[in-house]
Amino acid sequence: MEELRIRPIRDGTVIDHIERGRALEVLKILGVDSSTRDVVSVAMNVSSEKMGAKDVVKVEGREIGSTETDIIALIAPEATVNVVREYEVTEKYVVSMPDEITGVLTCPNPSCITNGGEPVETSFEVEDDGELRCSYCDEVLEDEVAEYIS
Numbered sequence: 001m002e003e004l005r006i007r008p009i010r011d012g013t014v015i016d017h018i019e020r021g022r023a024l025e026v027l028k029i030l031g032v033d034s035s036t037r038d039v040v041s042v043a044m045n046v047s048s049e050k051m052g053a054k055d056v057v058k059v060e061g062r063e064i065g066s067t068e069t070d071i072i073a074l075i076a077p078e079a080t081v082n083v084v085r086e087y088e089v090t091e092k093y094v095v096s097m098p099d100e101i102t103g104v105l106t107c108p109n110p111s112c113i114t115n116g117g118e119p120v121e122t123s124f125e126v127e128d129d130g131e132l133r134c135s136y137c138d139e140v141l142e143d144e145v146a147e148y149i150s
């Protein structure tokens with residue numbers, strides 16, 4: 001039945017097995033908003049044998065990068081990423097929790113060196129409990145990770 005809901009795509013990325021209720025955060029991580037021109041489909045509360053219910057996000061014409069995948073792992077650790085080319089799944093992998101995230105998130109500490117106009121790329125260490133800590137000023141991200149995407 002799932003196949004009917006998620007129409008096959010020609011080229012793009014399907015992110016499956018997203019924890020129920022997290023699809024909108026995944027969209028934010030992918031930078032999907034009202035200015036997006038990619039064809040994006042979202043299925044929420046799809047029944048899943050493994051998870052009970054899950055969300056699925058499909059982005060046509062775009063292959064998501066490893067940095068985006070790393071951040072998705074933080075909020076949806078069971079997600080699987082399927083890269084589709086010419087209607088075939090050419091790559092399928094389970095996301096994995098990164099040790100570090102560089103260059104995507106903004107440090108909320110205004111006095112952090114990464115906010116000082118210097119050409120310093122932000123860097124956050126992922127702690128064992130999933131907390132993100134700035135490698136420069138030790139600031140911990142308190143809100144949903146999607147809030148800090150620059």
Ligand SMILES: [Zn+2]
Nearest residue numbers: 107112134137
């Ligand atoms: Zn910082």
